[in-house]
Amino acid sequence: MSGICNVALLGQKFMGRAHSNAYLKVDKFFNVPIRPVMHTIAGLDLISLAPFASRWGWKNYSTSWKEVVKDPNVHLVDVSTPNYMHADQALAALSNGKHVACEKPLADTLKDARAMKSAAARASKCRTFVWYNYRRCPAVALAHQLVREGRIGRIYHVRAQYLQSWGVPETPLVWRFQKKYAGSGAHGDLNAHIIDMARFVTGQEIVEVNGAVAETFVTHREVPEPPAKPIAGRTRSAATRKKTMGKSDVDDCVLFLARLSGGGVASFEASRLAIGHQNNNMIEINGEHGALRFSFEDMNLLWYYDAREEARTAGWRRIMCTSARNHPYAGAWWPDAHVIGYEHTFVNMVADMMAVLAGEEPIVPLPTFADAYETQRVLEAALMSAKERSAIKLSEVK
Numbered sequence: 001m002s003g004i005c006n007v008a009l010l011g012q013k014f015m016g017r018a019h020s021n022a023y024l025k026v027d028k029f030f031n032v033p034i035r036p037v038m039h040t041i042a043g044l045d046l047i048s049l050a051p052f053a054s055r056w057g058w059k060n061y062s063t064s065w066k067e068v069v070k071d072p073n074v075h076l077v078d079v080s081t082p083n084y085m086h087a088d089q090a091l092a093a094l095s096n097g098k099h100v101a102c103e104k105p106l107a108d109t110l111k112d113a114r115a116m117k118s119a120a121a122r123a124s125k126c127r128t129f130v131w132y133n134y135r136r137c138p139a140v141a142l143a144h145q146l147v148r149e150g151r152i153g154r155i156y157h158v159r160a161q162y163l164q165s166w167g168v169p170e171t172p173l174v175w176r177f178q179k180k181y182a183g184s185g186a187h188g189d190l191n192a193h194i195i196d197m198a199r200f201v202t203g204q205e206i207v208e209v210n211g212a213v214a215e216t217f218v219t220h221r222e223v224p225e226p227p228a229k230p231i232a233g234r235t236r237s238a239a240t241r242k243k244t245m246g247k248s249d250v251d252d253c254v255l256f257l258a259r260l261s262g263g264g265v266a267s268f269e270a271s272r273l274a275i276g277h278q279n280n281n282m283i284e285i286n287g288e289h290g291a292l293r294f295s296f297e298d299m300n301l302l303w304y305y306d307a308r309e310e311a312r313t314a315g316w317r318r319i320m321c322t323s324a325r326n327h328p329y330a331g332a333w334w335p336d337a338h339v340i341g342y343e344h345t346f347v348n349m350v351a352d353m354m355a356v357l358a359g360e361e362p363i364v365p366l367p368t369f370a371d372a373y374e375t376q377r378v379l380e381a382a383l384m385s386a387k388e389r390s391a392i393k394l395s396e397v398k
């Protein structure tokens with residue numbers, strides 16, 4: 001791999017599009033030391049695969065991911081499939097000597113996540129990455145830097161919430177509502193992000209989980225119709241379709257409390273039924289010298305309270321994280337104060353992945369399989385706490 005990195009992307013849905021866009025854009029905005037080449041897209045549905053490949057610029061497409069991960073021309077395998085497929089695909093890619101970038105959560109079970117972490121450790125020539133993309137919002141990266149510089153001092157509280165509302169009863173039974181595909185619901189989908197964010201920004205580990213509650217409010221959902229098949233030249237109309245209901249067996253929300261390795265305490269709350277919130281990935285950290293606050297719904301902003309300022313004028317400072325010379329990633333994009341959005345976090349991540357593959361430092365640390373495994377242990381501890389109605393020490397979760 002000299003100068004280029006041939007990428008094979010597994011999955012062509014929501015994340016498939018987000019990642020394709022990132023590979024397509026990265027070298028237009030960043031001076032990457034290695035340029036990703038969109039080599040092969042793999043997906044199950046041949047009918048949509050060819051147009052997807054041509055729209056996004058993938059050179060090849062295949063319905064066999066097992067063949068793709070063996071292709072000697074591929075350097076990096078990007079696993080962007082539903083959670084239950086992560087382990088098989090990542091393990092196959094690692095055993096073929098590929099670098100792997102895997103969507104979050106690392107896996108649907110702790111057992112699979114452990115196998116992935118161990119395989120990554122054995123494959124010493126392969127680099128692993130996990131798409132915890134929110135680390136690469138400039139405001140979150142800045143929060144990480146400010147904590148490291150001691151700007152808020154000792155951390156007392158972390159308050160993390162990821163609140164969405166798309167899980168209303170009318171939403172059909174997509175894979176994210178089925179344990180066999182997703183592992184869990186809002187927990188693995190959303191708590192995974194905020195656990196990673198809390199660990200990343202504070203630089204501390206979660207050492208104990210307590211008081212977890214998990215609830216499934218919507219237990220049955222409409223089974224989505226497969227694409228209509230023509231019957232004798234006609235398609236069945238929506239009116240004549242019979243509505244079938246299926247079981248939603250994952251949590252709609254999981255809340256829990258935690259203790260941090262630095263002695264502070266934290267609360268986590270993830271819900272897909274937080275009516276009024278759309279994609280509110282939020283964290284607030286209160287320390288002895290100040291506080292930081294971020295919400296993805298205003299992702300260009302970081303709020304900073306400096307408790308060392310004179311009380312007369314002290315207050316929350318609204319930092320617009322778009323200054324090319326001052327804020328992580330901002331210099332790659334538009335002139336100062338021209339804001340960025342969701343898709344940029346993925347492009348920023350590809351830029352950092354290419355830096356790491358070239359032996360350079362990323363702008364802020366990238367999650368590896370070993371790192372994401374620590375997040376997975378916290379997810380597991382919360383499920384144990386909810387089940388046993390007790391405190392769980394992370395040392396008990398291997």
Ligand code: SOE
Pocket residue numbers: 164189279
């Ligand atoms: C759905 O809840 C979802 O798309 C998550 O799966 C993503 O990880 C998150 O970034 C946005 O919401």
